[in-house]
Amino acid sequence: MKNPKEFNIDKFYEKYRSGPKIFKKRDALEPSFIPDELPHRDAQIQKVAELTACTLLGDTPPSLLCYGPTGTGKTATIRYVSQKLEQQCTEDKPWWIYINCSVVSTPYRILAHIYNRISGSEKIPPTGLPKDIIFKKLLGILDQKVQSICFLVLDEIDMLTEKKKGTEILYDLTRLNENLDYCKTSVIGISNKLKFKDYLDPRVLSSLGQEHIVYPSYNADELRDILNERAKIAFHEGVIKDDVIPLCAALAAKEHGDARKALQLLRKAGELAARAQNKSVTHKHIDDAQNDLEEDHIVEYIKGLPLQAQVVLTAIFLISKFSPDHIITSGDIYGIYSELTQKIPGVRRLTERRISDYINELDLAGIILTNLKSMGHYGRTKFIKLDIDLELLENIFMEIDKFQNVLNYKPVLLQLDKVKIKNNIFKKLI
DNA sequence: TATCCACAGGAAATCAGGGTGT
DNA sequence: ACACCCTGATTTCCTGTGGATA
Numbered sequence: 001m002k003n004p005k006e007f008n009i010d011k012f013y014e015k016y017r018s019g020p021k022i023f024k025k026r027d028a029l030e031p032s033f034i035p036d037e038l039p040h041r042d043a044q045i046q047k048v049a050e051l052t053a054c055t056l057l058g059d060t061p062p063s064l065l066c067y068g069p070t071g072t073g074k075t076a077t078i079r080y081v082s083q084k085l086e087q088q089c090t091e092d093k094p095w096w097i098y099i100n101c102s103v104v105s106t107p108y109r110i111l112a113h114i115y116n117r118i119s120g121s122e123k124i125p126p127t128g129l130p131k132d133i134i135f136k137k138l139l140g141i142l143d144q145k146v147q148s149i150c151f152l153v154l155d156e157i158d159m160l161t162e163k164k165k166g167t168e169i170l171y172d173l174t175r176l177n178e179n180l181d182y183c184k185t186s187v188i189g190i191s192n193k194l195k196f197k198d199y200l201d202p203r204v205l206s207s208l209g210q211e212h213i214v215y216p217s218y219n220a221d222e223l224r225d226i227l228n229e230r231a232k233i234a235f236h237e238g239v240i241k242d243d244v245i246p247l248c249a250a251l252a253a254k255e256h257g258d259a260r261k262a263l264q265l266l267r268k269a270g271e272l273a274a275r276a277q278n279k280s281v282t283h284k285h286i287d288d289a290q291n292d293l294e295e296d297h298i299v300e301y302i303k304g305l306p307l308q309a310q311v312v313l314t315a316i317f318l319i320s321k322f323s324p325d326h327i328i329t330s331g332d333i334y335g336i337y338s339e340l341t342q343k344i345p346g347v348r349r350l351t352e353r354r355i356s357d358y359i360n361e362l363d364l365a366g367i368i369l370t371n372l373k374s375m376g377h378y379g380r381t382k383f384i385k386l387d388i389d390l391e392l393l394e395n396i397f398m399e400i401d402k403f404q405n406v407l408n409y410k411p412v413l414l415q416l417d418k419v420k421i422k423n424n425i426f427k428k429l430i
Numbered sequence: 431t432a433t434c435c436a437c438a439g440g441a442a443a444t445c446a447g448g449g450t451g452t
Numbered sequence: 453a454c455a456c457c458c459t460g461a462t463t464t465c466c467t468g469t470g471g472a473t474a
Contacts, residue, residue, distance in 0.1 A: 108458055127458055128449035306461090330437065354462060356438070372438075376472025379436030429472085 015277070021236055022274040022281065028234040029267035031260050034079050035233070039225040040218065041073050047213050048081045052186075055085060055094050055149045060184040063174060063208045065157075067191050068215025071258030074190045075155055077215075082151070092148035099152065101159045107131060107169035111138055114152065118145055135172065139179050146183040157189040161199040170200070174207040217257030223249035226259050227266060235270065241282045244269070248286055265289050298388055301365055302396050311340050311347055312358045314403060315411075316368060317393050320386045323414050327426045328384040330359060335413040343406050359384065375429055378422065 027033055038045060044066075052061045066074045082096045097117050104113045111134045112124040118141050124134060142150060152173060160166030176185045189208060197209060218226065227245045248269070252262030266281075268289035273281045302313065315336040319328050326332070334352050341349040359382065363370045369387045374380040386393070397403045413419055 106459065125449065127447095128451085128456095130450085130457055133450095133457095308461095350461095351463060352437085353439080353464085357462095360439090372470095374437095374470035374472090375435085376470075377433090377435055377474090378472075379434085380468095380470060381435095381437050 019277045020279040022239050022270050022278075023234060024236045025234055026267065026270070028230050029263045029270070031263070033230075034076060034083065035229060037229060038073060038076055038080055039229055040222040041077050041215075044073070044077050044213050044215060045081060047211075048077055049084070051211055052081060052085055052151075056088060058092075058148075060149060060177065061151075061186045062210045063187045063189070065189045065191065065197075065209060065212040066215060067194050067196065067212060069217050069256055069258065070192050071256075071260035071262075072215040072217055073259060074215050075153075078153055078188060078190070094149040094151055095146050096151045096153060098155060100155045101166075102156045105159060107165055107172070108134065110154075110169055110173075111135060114138060115141060118142065118150075139176070142176070142183040142185070143181055148183065150183055150185045151188055152185055153188045153190065155190045156192065158191045158193045158196045158199075161196065167199075167201045167204060170204045170208065174204055218253070218259055219257060220246075220249045220253035223252050223257065223259060223262050227262055230263060231266065234267075235281070239270075239273075239280050241280055243283055244281055244286060247283060251286070251290065264293065268293055295392065298367070298392065299396055302367070302393070303400070307347060307402070308350055308354075309358045309361065310397075310400065310403070311344065312337055312355055313362060313367065313393075314397065314406060315340055316362075316384060316386055317390070317397065318406075318409060318411055319414065320390055321394070322410050325427075326414065327423055327430070329381045329426075330356060330384070331381060332413065332419070333359065333384065336411040339411055339413065340406060340409075343409060344402055346402075375426065378425065378429075 028035070048064070051064055054061050066078070068074050082094075086093055095118065097114055099110055099113055101110070104110055108127070108129075108131055111131065112126065115124050115134065115138045124137070154160075154170075154173075157170075160170060170187075173185070173187055187208060197205060200208070224245055227249055231240050231245060245266075248262055248266050252258055252265060255261060265286065266289075269281050269285040272285045272288055272292070278285075302310070305313070312333060315333050316328060318336060318340075319326050319332060334355050337355060338349055341347045359368070359370065362368045363384075367386075367388055369385045371383045371385075372380070373383055394407065397407055
């Protein structure tokens with residue numbers, strides 16, 4: 001606000017209230033919203049329904065794996081079927097326990113999470129007890145309180161296989177039934193990675209991989225149907241201009257057909273329109289929304305990074321800022337990172353090995369680009385380039401107190417003749 | 431053609447910090 | 453107080469490697 005005196009907050013609210021209304025029910029665009037219809041997922045719904053129907057007769061359904069990229073309706077179909085199934089059950093309703101393995105990521109916590117969900121009150125402490133004790137406690141409570149089927153829905157199950165301990169817990173979960181008398185469990189795994197199965201222990205695969213359902217990405221037409229459906233619920237009539245939804249669908253289809261992203265885009269566009277007090281959501285709002293979302297994502301990610309990773313990124317930033325044509329290698333980054341640890345209070349200097357992992361993480365997140373190259377006698381290293389806007393990055397760092405005094409620090413390493421000469425050789429070699 | 435640079439990145443060990451029951 | 457548990461971050465130790473140069 002350049003001139004605060006011009007802003008009258010009471011008038012603003014008044015105007016806001018009497019202004020155009022965009023949203024009727026914004027929640028309908030949230031990922032957690034389960035609509036009455038799930039377009040283009042009939043085949044998957046049918047299969048889940050068929051496999052779980054035996055619950056109605058008191059039988060134990062087989063374990064099940066759902067594969068598909070993000071935003072293809074995996075979790076939604078499971079929740080959808082679970083609601084319908086619940087309506088059909090007259091007595092002994094099945095339990096559904098959802099676990100997001102990227103949040104609840106360790107064996108201990110998964111067992112504790114299930115236990116706490118069922119018990120409702122008696123909590124298992126977040127740490128401290130041996131795992132096998134928890135396992136026995138869990139068996140006890142399952143038999144005691146859950147006299148029917150208990151579905152364990154493991155969302156993002158692929159996160160577990162990244163650590164070897166993860167597969168252990170999957171094995172434990174799949175053989176829960178062997179130790180249960182009254183209750184029966186059924187594991188439903190949801191994975192984003194198609195090759196997730198390859199990492200599984202054969203013992204786990206034999207029980208977990210009995211049935212699987214594949215979720216293909218949505219194409220632009222399908223996304224349009226989904227968006228239309230939701231837009232009807234979420235927005236007031238006539239708010240959405242005709243070309244908006246096809247555009248939104250086309251953009252999301254280009255990005256791997258992710259419905260979650262498409263909905264997010266539509267919601268953001270709606271928010272922008274509402275904030276600007278426009279009567280409708282137009283083409284332009286979608287464009288703006290897309291830029292905003294990308295930037296929001298980057299800002300949020302960088303601010304949420306551990307301090308050490310931020311320092312690594314600062315090193316890359318400083319090189320890009322002061323020597324834009326310098327070809328950055330892992331070694332350069334570590335050198336400047338080391339300088340920075342001296343300048344920023346409270347930052348311990350970590351080993352090269354660890355920094356190498358942080359560089360990989362930044363690469364994975366799309367903040368930087370890396371390229372492994374071999375330069376013969378000059379060794380084999382990664383060439384690194386910043387992949388986001390330099391100014392944006394500077395603005396983000398300016399909001400972090402600890403970095404204030406290093407944003408204009410010119411790294412010593414960049415001025416060393418040794419480094420300069422070598423970099424010139426690199427430039428010729430490329 | 432052997433050599434050797436400057437790392438990459440896997441595996442296991444270690445540490446600190448949160449906890450437990452006895 | 454003590455022995456022990458689980459987790460996440462990091463260190464230690466290690467083997468592997470592509471290709472310009474001697």
